[in-house]
Amino acid sequence: MTISLNSSRSSEPGCPVLLSRCLRKRAGILILVLILSLATLSVAQSPRVSYEISLTSPDQHLVEVQIILPPGASQRELQLPVWNALYQVRDFSQYINWIHAKDRAGHPLAIRELDKSRWQIQSAESGAVVNYQIYVDSPGPFGAQLNTHHAFFNLAQILMYPIDARTAPIHVHLNQVPAGWRIATPLTSASSSDFDAPDYDRLVDSPLEISDFQESDFDASGGHYRVIIDSDPADYDMAKIVAALHKIVVAATIWMNDRPFDTYTFIYHFPHGPAGGGMEHAYSTAIDLNADMVNKTFGALTGVTAHEFFHLWNVKRIRPQTLEPVDYTKENYTRALWFSEGVTSTAEGTIQLRAGLIDERQYFSELGAQITELERRPAHLTQSAEESSIDAWLEGNAYYRRPERSISYYNKGELLGVMLDLAVREASHGRASLREVLQWMNVNDAQKGRFFDDSNGVQQAAEAVSHADLGWFFTKYVAGTEEIPWNDFLRSVGLRVVQLETAVADPGFSASRNFDGPMSVVAVAPGSEAERAGLQVGDVILELQGKGAGQESRQDMARLSPGDSLTVKVRSRRAGEHELKWKVGGRQEISYELKDLDQITAEQQARRGAWLKGEAQSAPESSQTDRTEAPSTKGTTAK
């Protein structure tokens, strides 16, 4: 789920020492180059497109947008993206109440709808001013929302772009910002309410939080980090969060041996009630977590944060060709989400291990849970990781999320990342690992401005660092649906998978959520108590045991025992909101756990040690050494 970017690297080759002499020596050449490039710029640079976003009516969730188009062609077209943030078509144009256009002198111009998300203006040769009103009340990191508490915008969901000037530089002005609210965004700011972006793609990769948020900034290993939290300060401990973020950013930048930004912004919301999810951007992330989870399950916050932060490389800069250039008008199919999302989850685990936020036992237990999740879905034998990536565009549909219909590219992708890591180690006799694969793609693709060729590009990188043929891995487990022989992979690190059959509570139904959307019932077991109580497929679950249904419901359900009574508040198509009650049944269920082999050799032990550190056992010839300097920390400042 995401949008494009052009990586701008902060570390330029230059004159690190003797700067003044170096500058003098180069001054003459510099001036010449400057004159030449200014001359080229004035020809190549398209005129700026200006946007004014007015927070017209927070209580009615209404935003008014004005777009000022510079002089150009007489006939111009404007497009509002049909998708953004999630790989799902959501048709944001459904929220546009009205639109009109005039010329720069204020005379009305004809504006005509071409399709549901595209408009055409005539006689715009001397420029045009387009105004429209849009309703924005979709909460969470994948949405756009204005209410009396705050505004949070993924700008692609509210701003149209001129089709002939998507690459033009952009200026944005925010208007009618309520007193006491400030604006946080990774965009460059000209003033507290004016921002600039080099083009539309970068603009819409930069979310805006507008409210009376709390901010705490810190510096680590040369990077500047902003932590923006818009929530009740009683619900979180800023110092604890900042300390964890510090560990994550240091662990990740050292692991990748790269920091392709100067400033990175974390934006958090901790709502009471259903929430959950994070959205990656090239220079920021927006994360929503249920307030209870932040307090009780801090690992949920560090996990999603490590995941979204790692995305600044994987998917934002190490990017599949199939997602470039972004086509905002329709589905963008890619076979690579198992890598871009799933292997980001693999890295999430390694970064947390390296940061000391989880230990080896927690890591093994999480791997066992991921294997259990995959093995329990019958579709793991019918849908490949690549097919699941393509079918991401179906995830908004409840039927598609049924276990017999689909697997998750997050789930299988994370496991493929772990198995690929072990396969690369085996093939290279410990001299390379997943880290070298990722660094190879970062150096050879991302830093050279290239995109990789989906699964083939991953295979190319894995083979380059291991000097071995890994075609079998990609054919069987990435493009194919062969059962993954877990023990064959895990043996090299002295582990095996055991199956445990346990009696578990059976609520008689299964439910799923579309990212941070509501929980809906996808299957009801025939003859079950749930069916007798009246539960139906399609019912939306509002509460479970008196608690709002959301992220933490899975853990709550896991705590039930056979015979316990279950109270569920649902909203159904025919009966509206009502409460159902029944006794949960029991069933035998297989789960998977990682166990030590009876005999572990010194070699397996050494391989395991390197694997859990995310490092190769001995450095391959081409690898760079770690930057081991202690990261500097300036005191955190609450603003």
Ligand SMILES: [Zn+2]
């Ligand atoms: Zn992700």
